Amino acid sequence: xxxxxxxxxxxxxxxxxxxxxxxxxxxxxxxxxxxxxxxxxxxxxxxxxxxxxxxxxxxxxxxxxxxxxxxxxxxxxxxxxxxxxxxxxxxxxxxxxxxxxxxxxxxxxxxxxxxxxxxxxxxxxxxxxxxxxxxxxxxxxxxxxxxxxxxxxxxxxxxxxxxxxxxxxxxxxxxxxxxxxxxxxxxxxxxxxxxxxxxxxxxxxxxxxxxxxxxxxxxxxxxxxxxx
Amino acid sequence: xxxxxxxxxxxxxxxxxxxxxxxxxxxxxxxxxxxxxxxxxxxxxxxxxxxxxxxxxxxxxxxxxxxxxxxxxxxxxxxxxxxxxxxxxxxxxxxxxxxxxxxxxxxxxxxxxxxxxxxxxxxxxxxxxxxxxxxxxxxxxxxxxxxxxxxxxxxxxxxxxxxxxxxxxxxxxxxxxxxxxxxxxxxxxxxxxxxxxxxxxxxxxxxxxxxxxxxxxxxxxxxxxxxx
Numbered sequence: 001x002x003x004x005x006x007x008x009x010x011x012x013x014x015x016x017x018x019x020x021x022x023x024x025x026x027x028x029x030x031x032x033x034x035x036x037x038x039x040x041x042x043x044x045x046x047x048x049x050x051x052x053x054x055x056x057x058x059x060x061x062x063x064x065x066x067x068x069x070x071x072x073x074x075x076x077x078x079x080x081x082x083x084x085x086x087x088x089x090x091x092x093x094x095x096x097x098x099x100x101x102x103x104x105x106x107x108x109x110x111x112x113x114x115x116x117x118x119x120x121x122x123x124x125x126x127x128x129x130x131x132x133x134x135x136x137x138x139x140x141x142x143x144x145x146x147x148x149x150x151x152x153x154x155x156x157x158x159x160x161x162x163x164x165x166x167x168x169x170x171x172x173x174x175x176x177x178x179x180x181x182x183x184x185x186x187x188x189x190x191x192x193x194x195x196x197x198x199x200x201x202x203x204x205x206x207x208x209x210x211x212x213x214x215x216x217x218x219x220x221x222x223x224x225x226x227x228x
Numbered sequence: 229x230x231x232x233x234x235x236x237x238x239x240x241x242x243x244x245x246x247x248x249x250x251x252x253x254x255x256x257x258x259x260x261x262x263x264x265x266x267x268x269x270x271x272x273x274x275x276x277x278x279x280x281x282x283x284x285x286x287x288x289x290x291x292x293x294x295x296x297x298x299x300x301x302x303x304x305x306x307x308x309x310x311x312x313x314x315x316x317x318x319x320x321x322x323x324x325x326x327x328x329x330x331x332x333x334x335x336x337x338x339x340x341x342x343x344x345x346x347x348x349x350x351x352x353x354x355x356x357x358x359x360x361x362x363x364x365x366x367x368x369x370x371x372x373x374x375x376x377x378x379x380x381x382x383x384x385x386x387x388x389x390x391x392x393x394x395x396x397x398x399x400x401x402x403x404x405x406x407x408x409x410x411x412x413x414x415x416x417x418x419x420x421x422x423x424x425x426x427x428x429x430x431x432x433x434x435x436x437x438x439x440x441x442x443x444x445x446x447x448x449x450x451x452x453x454x455x456x
Binding site: 004005006007008009045046047048049050051052075077078079080081082088089090091093148220221222224 | 232233234235236237273274275276277278279280303305306307308309310316317318319321376448449450452
């Protein structure tokens with residue numbers, strides 16, 4: 001035990017949000033070597049006295065500027081190929097966060113810039129380290145989770161219309177859905193959403209009913225992707 | 229970067245199999261401190277030049293005595309509470325393996341014994357380190373995966389009867405299922421199983437049709453637990 005191989009451990013974050021009808025990921029532009037000037041997932045070293053989820057929450061609040069994380073945070077997977085970081089043997093525990101739309105992020109100490117970048121206009125192969133692969137895994141996890149869980153609501157404000165929820169599905173899945181069919185499935189799936197009893201003010205057209213997330217943790221039946 | 233906190237990284241395995249109609253987990257009895265004499269999940273340190281999946285496969289083949297892993301192996305999650313190992317800061321990447329019934333394992337270098345232990349006759353709270361929690365997470369993952377994937381076949385030999393497959397579901401879920409209803413669901417779910425065109429010899433009663441795992445990766449519709 002006294003001669004176990006030495007590793008560094010980091011927490012990296014795939015932070016997704018929906019803004020202006022596009023799926024966005026939070027990225028930082030690296031201000032230091034290696035990969036200086038490249039976009040990377042936000043993250044940093046786990047402290048020697050810090051539990052892994054605490055490190056993820058700390059990085060998320062530091063990188064987004066929020067006092068505490070809104071939305072949803074879960075462990076995505078751990079990546080540790082021996083050559084993934086040219087400096088040392090670094091194992092990263094990656095986390096997936098799904099957030100409602102937030103203000104623009106503020107760059108941290110070793111990042112030249114931080115910004116929300118549209119996923120579909122990003123060349124994942126040019127991200128630093130193995131972050132392109134981690135982002136790909138995070139996107140697939142998010143897309144799959146929308147089928148079996150009510151997590152789409154994590155991208156919405158606390159009260160939302162069915163049209164807002166449909167826009168999340170359409171954006172994350174990069175598809176279009178039939179509005180009537182979607183409305184019928186959402187309101188007919190037990191525990192998915194609950195009516196607030198209120199409606200939008202209705203800037204144009206008639207007011208729309210406002211919902212909040214329901215108590216279900218799994219959707220029966222699921223909301224399947226058109227391609228699935 | 230030159231002063232990042234030093235960690236050790238281990239690979240620990242939740243290895244499940246079905247034998248004599250009971251769900252079993254592969255455990256080792258620790259031959260050294262800490263937790264000397266306690267049951268623990270099999271595992272060990274990741275080598276400085278070793279990728280994480282390679283370490284998991286190496287530990288699995290070492291601990292089961294198989295030349296290569298049969299069945300299914302996936303990353304379960306990473307655990308790293310600062311106090312989980314009294315010796316040093318150790319982060320463990322835990323893996324879940326689902327295997328067909330295997331011969332009795334052979335104890336490795338720092339294990340006094342290795343054995344298949346029935347999950348229902350095990351006091352998880354007495355396992356070494358945080359291995360009780362990791363086992364609980366692995367059991368829940370396995371139980372949930374049987375709903376949405378054809379992974380139950382990973383517990384079966386390459387060719388199996390519907391009754392054998394049902395026994396896996398009943399054992400892992402710790403429940404009983406209606407035989408006719410189960411047969412109808414399994415053979416009616418696209419890609420779940422394929423007929424081999426052969427039948428069992430039929431020691432008692434009439435011969436039973438033999439199946440192999442089908443090409444599906446997700447089950448539509450799912451096989452839901454009676455409790456779910």
